[in-house]
Amino acid sequence: xxxxxxxxxxxxxxxxxxxxxxxxxxxxxxLALGERxxxxxxxxxxxxxxxxxxxxxxxxxxxxxxxxxIARDVELDVSPPLQGGERTDWDEKLAQVVGRKIxxxxxxRRLEWYFAFGPxxxxxxxxxxxxxxxxxxxGPGGPVEPLTYVIDLDVMQTLALDRETVVAKLDTIADNxxxxxxxxxx
Numbered sequence: 001x002x003x004x005x006x007x008x009x010x011x012x013x014x015x016x017x018x019x020x021x022x023x024x025x026x027x028x029x030x031l032a033l034g035e036r037x038x039x040x041x042x043x044x045x046x047x048x049x050x051x052x053x054x055x056x057x058x059x060x061x062x063x064x065x066x067x068x069x070i071a072r073d074v075e076l077d078v079s080p081p082l083q084g085g086e087r088t089d090w091d092e093k094l095a096q097v098v099g100r101k102i103x104x105x106x107x108x109r110r111l112e113w114y115f116a117f118g119p120x121x122x123x124x125x126x127x128x129x130x131x132x133x134x135x136x137x138x139g140p141g142g143p144v145e146p147l148t149y150v151i152d153l154d155v156m157q158t159l160a161l162d163r164e165t166v167v168a169k170l171d172t173i174a175d176n177x178x179x180x181x182x183x184x185x186x
Contacts, residue, residue, distance in 0.1 A: 042139070043141065044067035044139045046064070046066075046067075046105060046135045046147075047064050048078075048135060048149055048151065049061075050151050051112075053112075057119055058116075058118065059117070059121065060112040060113060062112045062113075063102070063110070063112075064108075064110040065105040065107055065109050066107075066108070069107060070104055070139075071137040072103065072137065072138045074104075075135070075137070076098050076099070077133065077136075078131055078133050080128050080131065082098065083128055084114075084115045084121060085124050085127045090114065094114070098113070105137075121153070122153075128153075130150060130151065130153065130154075131150070131153075133148070134147070135147050135148075
């Protein structure tokens, strides 16, 4: 009987040891996850995009720090090179600007550069519709993990991009005002 009790005690001790080991492993995982969440919550997040500029039909390439801390030494790698199709020299200037290192980008700072006139871009099937942008930056805790974004312009193609610029609309308003002035008054 005492051998049975001793054997049972050994089995219970082994089970307790296994359970304790699992708790240690789980605690380490939780600690590592908590540390990662804390670190990521204090990192800058630099997001590149191509967006319509309201009321103009223009598309702009944007870079914005949506994180809570300053991003330093921001580098963008864009593939294929941005090609808006307006003029080759504009595409070259944009590539040159985007290829430069941005020394610092404070939280909520947004930079934007002219990319293309949307309706003309979408009328040209030869132009790339997808760009892959990899962002490298340094945050307060050192280098931030590189993030890769895919900008898919086909998603934007169905948006209601204005074909007229604000200036053209103002000209229309001015013409209508002149026409109203020519109407006889009562």
